[in-house]
Amino acid sequence: MTDFPADQSAASGASGRSLLKVGERTRKRNAAEKRFRMMGLAAVIFGILALFGLMASILSNGLSSFTQTYIALDVYLDPEVLDKGGNRAPEDLGRITTFTIQPLIKAAVQDLIDETGVSAEGVNANDAFELISKEAPAELRRFVLNNPDQIGETVSFDLLASGRIDGYYKGRVTMESAALDRNISPEQLDLADRLKTEGVLETRFNWSFFTAPDASDTRPEAAGLGVAILGSAYMMLIVLVLALPIGVAASIYLEEFAPQNRFTDLIEVNIANLAAVPSIVFGILGLAIFINFAGLPQSAPIVGALVLTLMTLPTVIIATRAALKAVPPSIRDAALGVGASKMQAIFHHVLPLAAPGILTGAIIGLAQALGETAPLLLIGMVAFVREYPAAPPEGFFDPASALPVQVYNWTQRGDPAFVERASGAIIVLLVFLLIMNAVAILLRRRFERRW
């Protein structure tokens, strides 16, 4: 409607301009209008493209981490090697090292090559052994310690293939790159291909990515998110238990009881400012107060959770206050009118009505806390943790990792296979966030009341 020629008053007779002909100035103005509109549309499209680009980059890099290449191998658990005393005593078995186990796997690989006849020229048993992850001896050792009675028998294992072989089937390693790589040769890849046609080597879903602990620099194929997921879960549990009651209590006071005075203003200004303090400053606070002053252990979920609680509190308080405000005053008046005390009116009537809004705010606050990384770096959660934390409450004080910190950790490693792992971990993180936000939206849809 507004692109209608605006200078019609001047468009009569003398200048030769007509109402029916679009003048020069109008054309310019309409063109400017169109340009502005296009710019707006371009901005919107850029924003959406950025979202899709981000998702596409993460998904294309990370989805492959949910599958993993395994090699099926029958290993003879030689009692001569594993248990020289022949008594299966736990103390003696405890002395088995991964070095004593390596020859068993080598022998098994040799048998496999002899049996299937896939031996390729230029590949000796040692090269073939390198197809198997360095994690495999450790896996075998755990098996032997847990099942000493199986010693002396031939047991079939599904062992992890090495990171390079795994990368070959995910397109990360090619024949050309293998030729330049000290860790793998094209002949080894060739052998892997033949093993695959024999059905010995196969790629399938990688459950251990969700359950296994982190692994060292040289064995990306074994690295998993188990400890990180557990650590994040512990932290979220504590954050929920602390931030929800404290936040709700503070909001009730500020919204319903606090008198209008300096002190209340001070609290309000504080909360508004805390919401805007950079997250890394909370990390410094955690390091200085909780670790150095209070002497809590480094890398422990409890410290991370305390820091994240302080960060989440403003979110919870703001959401709770909005929810309390949305409950109409008539509810309070009615309760007070039939003789309830102010406290009874709030706890028996206002709070239950505000509960869906409060829960929504709490879940969104939790989602924020789940993705927070920077403060956790400072309180030592970057440490390499292989042990699962114990069951709560002791486990809250054991070292653990967290999902976003694990991502950061993996980006700092040399092997490119860790980029895939990091992206995979991000996908897991985003799925958790998606679930939490979906629950929050559902809660709001289902229980929100319009007054």
Added chain:
Amino acid sequence: MTPGTLILIVLALAAIGYFTGKRRAIQTAKRDGRKLHSLPSYYGESVALFTAVPALLLLGAWLFVQPVMIENSIIGQIPESSVPEGGAKSLVMVDVRRIAEGLNLIIAEGRLNEEDISDMRADFIDVRSRLAEVGVALGSNVEPVVFQAAKEYRDLDLAGNLARDIVVLLTALLIGIWAFWRIRPTMRARNISETFVKALLIGASLVAILTTVGIVGSLLFESLQFFRLYPASEFYFSTEWNPQFRGGSDFGFLPLLWGTLYVSFVALLVAVPIGLMIAIYLAEYAGSRLRSFAKPAIEILAGIPTIVYGLFALITVGPFLRDWIAQPLGLGNSSSSVMTAGLVMGIMLIPFISSLSDDIINSVPQAMRDGSYGLGATQSETVRQVILPAALPGIVGAFLLAASRAIGETMIVVLGAGAAARLDLNPFEAMTTVTVKIVSQLTGDTEFASPETLVAFALGLTLFVFTLSLNVLALYIVRKYREQYE
């Protein structure tokens, strides 16, 4: 007893207090509810609150104070001679704590009993290998003095824990019994328990103040320590950033400030025009179908954690800029650069700017738009000449909030901007920021009292002051603007 079981016992006592208090109220009123001032449950509640809250507060304070006190008394016993060259007493204390922990483990596993431990002498027995058996690894052999200190530490700790359990339980019991005995039908139990609850509510809202005090206190305290070791004027005005592990480091703040401002500038250059245009387009032009799709999509960007953006910068944007722009133009070979971090941070800030501006544009009264259209202005002319000027203070506020966010942002710059502190104009060079240096100085095993670590607190303090003043300014402008139209 672990603190966890102690808490459970106190809570159980409180529960018992609730039921017995309620029963006593009914009994003293001779089963006639009308004689009671309050509902019976309030009598129970008051007993429960008096049982649990003081005891739990005491427990919390005890857990906080005991380690500090024991540490202070032990640290005095360690002679200077057993402190290793170039180390600090706090490092010896770490060993002391580990040994004490190891001794506890030895007893827990039943390898030795209490008497064996008290007879154990580091000069006769190889303590290190004994501890290694239970999984406590020590860096060197244990000196007799340190081992003695560890034994003392353990004794004090055990005695302290025992005292704690007794005192906390006694507090709960005594105050609970007192609250129980004073129940009379005329007691104003509801008022008492409501006042108690209100005090708890006030306490909860004080957490915000305590947090601020904690932040400011810890930053100031450690920064002062740093400035005692390193002159403040050199920190703020030197252009050389070169931390060394063996002392003699240079901590010039200026290269970090430059990197921070440069990255934030690029980010705002991306985010402000795009975010603003998105807000304008969605508010003034877009049809409802586009809006219902585009608005949530943009808001999703706001909910994505910054580590995701950081990874995006590291694996996609950085290599892309390097291979397609920086190298062909001969501007640099680094995939982490100011441009990478700035661009990705800009994307992160788009939803922030657009949602803030959206609120502001929507709060410009419709009458102003109508007036402008009535005078024959086109839609874009209305936006540019009427709506934007009217919304300008709010948009400036949004801009300042976004700037404060950009300056405090950590993960994107850690993964995208690089670690080299340099003063350079080329946006395709790697530069570093204040937050990156805080992370790199505080992660890794550095000694806590050295200037190399303490500098992070000075950086944190500067960052805090910077972002805080930007926020205060922004809120002031926004608030002033709001008053105009309401």
